[in-house]
Amino acid sequence: MTWRLTRSEFEKKKGAANKKALKQLVGSGKPPGVIAYVRGKPAGWCAVAPREAYPVLGRSRVLAPVDEQRVWSVSCFFVAREFRGQGVTVPLLEAAVKYARSQGARIVEGYPHDLGKSKLPAPFVWTGLLPSFAGTGFTEVARRTAKRPIMRRMI
Numbered sequence: 011m012t013w014r015l016t017r018s019e020f021e022k023k024k025g026a027a028n029k030k031a032l033k034q035l036v037g038s039g040k041p042p043g044v045i046a047y048v049r050g051k052p053a054g055w056c057a058v059a060p061r062e063a064y065p066v067l068g069r070s071r072v073l074a075p076v077d078e079q080r081v082w083s084v085s086c087f088f089v090a091r092e093f094r095g096q097g098v099t100v101p102l103l104e105a106a107v108k109y110a111r112s113q114g115a116r117i118v119e120g121y122p123h124d125l126g127k128s129k130l131p132a133p134f135v136w137t138g139l140l141p142s143f144a145g146t147g148f149t150e151v152a153r154r155t156a157k158r159p160i161m162r163r164m165i
Contacts, residue, residue, distance in 0.1 A: 013057075013064035013065075013066045013067055013083075013085045013086070017066075040059075041109070042057055042058075042059060043055055043056050043057040043058050043059075043086075043106065044056050044058065044102060044105040044106050044109050046089075046098050046101055046102045046105065048093055048096070048098065052090070053089065053090055053092075053093040053096075053098050054087065054088060054089035054090060054093060054098040054099070054102050055086075055087070055088045055102070056084060056086070056087050056088075056099075056102040056103060056105065056106045057084070057085045057086040057087075058082055058083065058084050058085070058106035058109060058110055058118070059082065059083065059085070060080070060081075060082055060083070060115075061075070061080075061081050061082065061083045061119065063083075064083055064085055067083060067085070067121075071154065072154045072155050072158050073121050073154075073158070073160065074154075076119075076151050076152045076160055076162075079117055080116070080117070081115070081117040081118065081119040081162070082110040082113075082115040082117070082118045082119065083118075083119050083120070083121075084103065084106050084118060084119070084120040084121075084138065085121070085137065086136050086137060087099055087102060087103075087136055087137070087138050088136065089102075089132070091132075094132055099138060099139070099142045100142050100145065100146060103120075103138070103142055103143065103146050104146055106118070107146070107163060107165060110165070111165045115165060116164065116165060117162055117163070117164055117165070118148075118162065118163045118165060119151075119160060119161065119162050119163075120137070120138055120143050120148060120160075120161045120162075120163075121137045121138075121158060121159075121160060121161070122135075122137055122138040122139050122140045122142065122143045122158075122159065122161060123135050123137065123138070123139055123140065123157055123158065124139075124140040124156070124157045124158070124159055125139065125140070125157065126157075140159060140161075143161040143163075144161070146163070147163045148161035148162060148163040149161065149162060149163070
């Protein structure tokens, strides 16, 4: 919910209230993302929606819109600890693109971290990593800081 609410709203709703808001979003009939399963167990989740569903992105100087084109945004990944390092992110990203296409999207955008040779713990790279995006057909369209490219895939 961090991209869908102002920072103060997110902080006010931290915990159970944000979980309830996400549950209501799921119940609205418009899935807020896609889920990956490994051997029948939920292994990960990827948030994808029209960029306008994430008002915080529009207020970010680093992730501000590149242009006026209508895009769908891949804004967040979560991979359960037991499945990390097993390549779950790439199929999630592919499924997010497929879902966006099924909803009429022509452009899917993501905001991964470009860590180069450095590393960060998994909880700090929840918007994804550059190699996952580059390896699935996304290309860089903007970079306002050294480590945060804006990547797009035309579909």
